[in-house]
Amino acid sequence: MYILYGSEVSLYTGKIRAYLKYKQLPFTEVLSTISVYKKIIRPKTGVAFIPVVKTPSGEYLQDTARIIDYFEAQAQANTQADTNTNNLSVVPNTPAQHLVSELFALWGDEWLVIPAMHYRWNKDNFPFIYEEFGQVVTPKAPKFIKAYFGKKLAKKFQGFVPLLGITEKSIPYIEDWYENTVLHYLNEHFATHKYLLGDKPCTGDFGLLGPLYAHLYRDPAPKRLMDKIAPNVAAWVKRMNNPNTAHQASTSASNDINNPASTPAFLANDEIPAALLPLLKDMFTQQWPVLKNTSEALTDWREKDASNENTPHFIPRTIGQHSFKIGRSETGNVDEQRFVSSFHQYKLQRVLDVFNSIEKPNPYVMSLLEEVGGVEYMQLDEKDRVTFEGNRLVFE
Template sequence: MSDMFTLYGAPVSLYTGKARAYLTYKNIPFREVFSSVKVYKTIIEPKTGVRFIPVVETPEGEFIQDTVQIIDDLEKRFVKSSIYPALPKQQLVSEIFQLWGDEWLVIPAMHYRWNKDNFPFIYEEFGKVAAPNMPAFVRGFLGKKLASRFNGFVPILGITEKTIPAIEDWFENHVLSELNKHFSTHNYLLGGRPCAGDFGLFGPLYAHLYRDPAPGAIIREKAPYVVKWIERLRNAPKNVGNWVENDKIPETLMPLLTRIFKEFWPVLMQSVEKVQEWIVDNPTVDKIPRSIGFHDFSIGGITDKRAIMPFHQWKLQRVIDLYDGFDADEKAKVDTFLQTSFALQVGSLHMPKRLQRINNKLVVA
């Protein structure tokens, strides 16, 4: 049996970018198979039951879907150069950045892709999925039809005429600016080696915001150290150092963490609250829908509506489970850090109705 893994994905895919960078960094032997419509129909859907990429096939023929699941499973197999820090504050911060990258940086990733001048590049990219072997003009035509489905997600994420100026200001003058300052003195989020949080950020920052022409020009102009970080993670860094000593969190991450807890954390809390209510109100329904109504959110002081995503609870459960696994001394250190820096308590979150993924579908545990 070959020891080769297979990554089913696409260059245009946010989460494929994350999975590819992880596999490359860990030096896991893999081949990449482009997820054309044919591959979706003959492999991805039959083997996973869903239409999402990336998917990783193991040498034993197991198919793993969702990047968090992929990384969790492969970290157990490939323990060398772990991307999970050993100490509690860094563990928690790494997971929070992974969650933020996966679920919140999707906002600028989708806005800059679909509301900026990235065409015909994006139509050609999606055309490769629909008809990889057809002439360019056919790929462009089919890609435009396929792309319209993804474009439809934009308002669901809260990207509206009202919020767009705040999203652009937040991304260009806060996210990029603060990350650029941080990466000017640290190779990765927590020092000299990548953590899970780096890969969470890499997905949106590389696959959408760096590869797409319009936001790519902005990143290259405004954030040269972010560009260097992207290229480091893309190219399997050889000289990897250590995380910052003594479980310290770099001061350069504090402005980003402050806004994460101010803007993203309330969305997570509200999502959990609404999911808990939904489960009580729908006791006979096992499978959870992808969204369950809308709620208010704020970005840059602007408030609007966005869809409530139950998947956010499943992702947040990992952070809470991590915290719950700490011993009393570790919890005390984490609590002091969060309370003094952000007036935040992670341990007080009430989540009696848990979610789990069975056959790649979200269900009530």
Template sequence: MPKPHTLYAITHSLYSGRARAYLIKHGIAFRELSTGHESFKAEVLPKSELPTIPTLVTPQGEVIRDGAAIIEHFEAANNRSCRPPGPRQQIISALFDVIGTDGLLRPAMHYRWNFPEDNLEFLRYHFFYSQRDTPRREERTEQMMDRMRYAAMIFGVTDQTSAGVEALYLEYLDALNTHFEQYPYLLGWRPCIGDFGLLAPMYAHLGRDPYPAKIMQQRATRVFRWVERMNRADQDAPEYFNAGTEFLSADEVPETLVAVLKVLAKDFVPETLAAADRINAWLAENQPDAGSSAVGRLGQAIGTAKFTACGDTIEALAQPHRFYLLQRVQDTYRALATEEKSGVDALLETCGMSALLTAELDRRVVRSGNLEVWAEKPA
């Protein structure tokens, strides 16, 4: 039997769920280990460069850090099986990848950390057993949990914004539920890259933690079924009696999905524009060296950006990683023919997402080894 891949991940990790689902859906044999496993520190971390999850080790010993890079590794080798053929669908798929991994952090963190009566013991179990059994296990568990509670605040969840975060999430959840009445996946009968990106917050935080999982099960049963479906190797769509096997034909983006994007645009677009302004100001002031880390613990602190969404003023961490993924949307758009761009323009205008095509940083973020780094200054 061939040696399987090893996925270093944690069950309750937002980003791990995205990579895990991709491996499951594509029948890629893997075993999953916690980062608390001794082999992670001794063998993997020197090559991964950052102690983040998910990190994959191939049977040949190659180490790949970050969910986006793990998926890209397999997509490049397998004829882009999750990329729809049409330009409109390609843009929407890539856009949902960004929104899922960076645009839904507020509700994910809010519903995880601000309902301790329902969630606390569930979370403590997962944080505790993600670590080795050492004398400091209990102490380290509390430290990890405190750090993640703080992350909820720096992503913009406060007493003043929490009601708005909930209202917008429930509006989005209702719209997504309506879409899944018609189709088992975002763009039809098979998952695209956007499905995996969107799953990141919808599985580990919003679909498993007790309080938000109950909301999803009771208010948006079809969304909950999609979360289950994304963790099954088969299509898992018996309730769709007219199910096909491919992406929707004729480059169709259903009106039900447009409705979802209209809701998401309400805070994703103003946050993205504010974050771009903040990061560009930081770039002008600091002039980081080409090749220096743009993300994670090795990157320099950039600070927060203020923006207004649904009448609330929100201040959230400005993260270059959002633009690393958004570059893929913009690069795909630039490569389109003129007539194809016209169709995409009309679609994004309807969704309220047009501004994202030009929400760019003055320096690109590129991947070098296992790090996302600042590119050379443009000429």
């Protein structure tokens, strides 16, 4: 039995909970109270981030991307013995879909945090949010007590909002972009597709689910918005959190050798649905300049401090500030400042590694990248790659 340490209010817990359910992995969930942080999460992982998954062998896994890697590697090793395990793989084995899946995983994990944090902390979600955070402090107390103590803890997270570039100046552009680009095109796509790339979820679906569930679906104000203007996205959120029907179809199909087409699968011929193309263009217009600049800033930071004997061994989570643009091309965008997240270098590497693993030449992949403006970014020089020592970033 696996143990998931997390919280309903946590963006990344929602992502990995849905993954564990989809993979039919037996687990129990433990609320990450202050006591759990002190006694388990910090001592066992060396950091203070959730979710954490404890394996039956006593390993403690941290960071959702690496948690999924861990389980997918296990499943791959067991594929020959269990065909249903293979049916439930979330990693496409065709080049374009594999790359697009990782692009959406990166977008969901790191860029959709912007609207997620805005709609949580700048909209009418109280006292619900305070009560949710109060669960961590006083899980057995009445709601009003939870709200009292939860407000104190919530203020800490609320303080991150301007660091993400969410300000009075940028908020109108964030809302216009989220409602008329993100929700609009996802709603169009999920009108005709169960998941991003077919009849079963990929890593990109789980990346999207984090912000689109914990913040933008569970919190009252953005939930009302999603239900109203993007009902197909709301239906997808429910589907991601309740995969029983997909499991039943996969199991029955895998037992029916005369009906292989009924097995939930990714789209044939490495197809990328047309409704996703505007979102891919948006990624390369807004997020990828920030990723490129982050990589450059990390190199500058390393070179600047290379001769300093006090330079920390572990890379700080933030290394200064840089500018970014957000908004829609149709209505204009705005310049704002945000912190430079060194962790984005690791997530950038994951995408570039997928691209570099594709056998060249691949005209279809290159044509797709040309259409969405991604060719240049796939050629980025990874001068200072990062890796993990324990659960903390270091240079390779």
